[in-house]
Amino acid sequence: MARKTVYGAVALAGALCAGSAMAQSSVTIYGIIDTGVVYTTNANAAGNSNFKMPSLTGSFPSRIGFKGTEDLGGGLQAMFVLESGFAPDTGAMGQGNRLFGRQSFVGLKGDWGQVMLGRQVNMTYLSGLKTDVMGPNIFAIGSIDPYLPNARSDNAIGYLGTFSGFTVGATYSFGRDTSSAGGPAATNCAGEVAGNSKACRQVTAMLGYDGKGFGVTTSYDILYGNTGATGSGATGVLSSSDNTDQRVTLNGYVMLGEAKIGAGVIDRRTRAAANTNTDSDLYYLGVSYPFSAALVLDAQISRLDVKNSPNDVNLLVARLTYNLSKRTALYTSVGRITNGGTSAVAIDAGGTVGAGKNQVGVMTGIRHTF
DSSP: OHHHHHHHHHHHHHHHHHHHHHSOEEEEEEEEEEEEEEEESOOSTTOOOEEEOOSSOSSSOOEEEEEEEEEEETTEEEEEEEEEEBOTTTOOBSTTTOTTOSEEEEEEEETTEEEEEEEEEOHHHHHTTTTOTTTTOSSSHHHHOTTGGGOEEEEEEEEEEEETTEEEEEEEESSSBOOSSSSTTOOOBOOOOTTOTTTTOEEEEEEEEEETTEEEEEEEEEEEOOTTOBOTTSOSBOOSTTOEEEEEEEEEEEEETTEEEEEEEEEEEEEOSTTOOEEEEEEEEEEEEESSSSEEEEEEEEEEEETTSSOOEEEEEEEEEEESSSSEEEEEEEEEEEEOTTOOOOSSTTOOOOTTOOEEEEEEEEEEEO
């Protein structure tokens, strides 16, 4: 009897191992370390210049991440992403000292697309990925509207799918941002308030098409406020669920040989407390040209047009990248920003500038991916 029991246990263990072997799974560790030295003029009201090592970004924000999939059979996969941002100048954690502040979600995917639950980038973030040639560079449209390269949603349900060149996606958040110190896009809007179905809710949606040598996307994003909340990008006070911060984007790109030309417009309307309503349009036009596999030039011009206000902003930037290998690159960025009226938009993400002052910035850095 004892021998039969042992044989049975061995057979059961073998069956369990076989079942585990059939479920193919993988986990990948990845990341970026990107930093350098930046110089800016007119960094304060006195017009003093500043040398520093930036915390937020160089050419890309630094991060470390874990992602994985498990094959569940029948074309269905489980998936997850855990991604942590950090400041290489001090080693501090980013996104308001969150462990996985860049992304933290789990979901399922198949031929029908993928569904994700947790903190994730939303459709405003995804809509500009192929058209904004500067991306999250230290001098870029993210300096004018910090929300754009940081468009993430807490407590979110997301969907993304691609069919015959068309990409569709949407997110619904029960509370977009639970932190007041989560970086330039923090809103201090925890949401999930009993008895108020709009408090801190956020809805984003995207429709895109990619053809041979061109593509176009459009997106919609609306954030509702609540007690103590602010607008994304520190614009306006959204202290009621009747207050909103809305963006609509239209973006496109075309390939001309090896060169890519990308352009777009972001229409933003805030309906905030204390008569702080604003309407603005942010336009950008850029080009990316590889002189060789190793040497790439990116350049972009952008303009923020604030309706019924002199506080317009113009930004001209360029970046030259030399790829030492597939994983390591050296780069230099230069730019100039002009602030109209009393505008105080710094040329460098997370930087400072005197109100109404123009600013020039130069950065040289190194990026390594793994």
